[in-house]
Amino acid sequence: MRIVLLGPPGAGKGTQAASIVKKYKIPHISTGDIFRKNIKEKTALGNKAKEYIDKGALVPDDIVVAIVEDRLTKEDCKHGFMLDGFPRTVAQAQALDEKLQNLSINLDKVVNIEVPKEELIERAVGRRICKECGKTYHIKFNPPAKEGVCGKCGEELYQRKDDIKETVSKRIEIYLQETKPLINYYEKQKILIKVNGEQDIDKVFSDIVNALGSKI
Numbered sequence: 001m002r003i004v005l006l007g008p009p010g011a012g013k014g015t016q017a018a019s020i021v022k023k024y025k026i027p028h029i030s031t032g033d034i035f036r037k038n039i040k041e042k043t044a045l046g047n048k049a050k051e052y053i054d055k056g057a058l059v060p061d062d063i064v065v066a067i068v069e070d071r072l073t074k075e076d077c078k079h080g081f082m083l084d085g086f087p088r089t090v091a092q093a094q095a096l097d098e099k100l101q102n103l104s105i106n107l108d109k110v111v112n113i114e115v116p117k118e119e120l121i122e123r124a125v126g127r128r129i130c131k132e133c134g135k136t137y138h139i140k141f142n143p144p145a146k147e148g149v150c151g152k153c154g155e156e157l158y159q160r161k162d163d164i165k166e167t168v169s170k171r172i173e174i175y176l177q178e179t180k181p182l183i184n185y186y187e188k189q190k191i192l193i194k195v196n197g198e199q200d201i202d203k204v205f206s207d208i209v210n211a212l213g214s215k216i
């Protein structure tokens, strides 16, 4: 299964991706996670990406495309993958199509998680992430059993620097301008699935699985 997860910041892509990759046994490729790992390790890529991410801007297409193109050629992507947070611009989607064509493969489905704008800010601002394993929580909608502590690995939770209200609003504006056109792009390719993201996490997941079907 080759899937793209589309949706505005805070829609629940990362949350759903964690369950989807487990079920379909495919690698989870999150460009945001790749950047955050590089920022943590202070690599040259991390230092460059940080300039954009902290402001709520998109990292330039050439940087992101090169990372994904390289990642898709790895052995573990041979039988499928889940792209989360990529593509985010029409130019990225075109570059992805070209790369897949070179590899003689197609995307099976693009899942668009729909959540109204008003809800997105509350979701992103209340998001907390485990420093160690990356598991995502929400202070109100999906809290850990013990405040500030990851229920999976026991490490401390943190708030992303770009999850403050002003930056989230900017990211949503950029989404509307740059990423939303991809809904039409994939609708034309007849591979778009729309899922109501304004439901319980488990219900969103079961809707996604029903829409994806049993093809693995």
Ligand code: ADP
Binding pocket: 007, 008, 009, 010, 011, 012, 013, 014, 015, 016, 123, 124, 126, 127, 128, 136, 137, 138, 139, 141, 142, 197, 198, 199, 200, 201, 204
């Ligand atoms: P994205 O990867 O699309 O930016 P996340 O998966 O990180 O979004 O989710 C954003 C925040 O919203 C997180 O704090 C997460 O726990 C919470 N969340 C995810 N799905 C739901 C849902 N269906 N209902 C309520 N909160 C949710």
Ligand code: AMP
Binding pocket: 009, 031, 032, 033, 035, 052, 053, 056, 057, 058, 059, 060, 061, 064, 084, 085, 086, 087, 088, 092, 162, 171
């Ligand atoms: P995410 O974890 O998907 O919310 O991404 C966090 C941030 O990383 C975004 O706000 C962007 O600054 C950057 N980023 C992630 N994926 C991309 C992408 N495909 N194109 C450009 N920037 C990206």
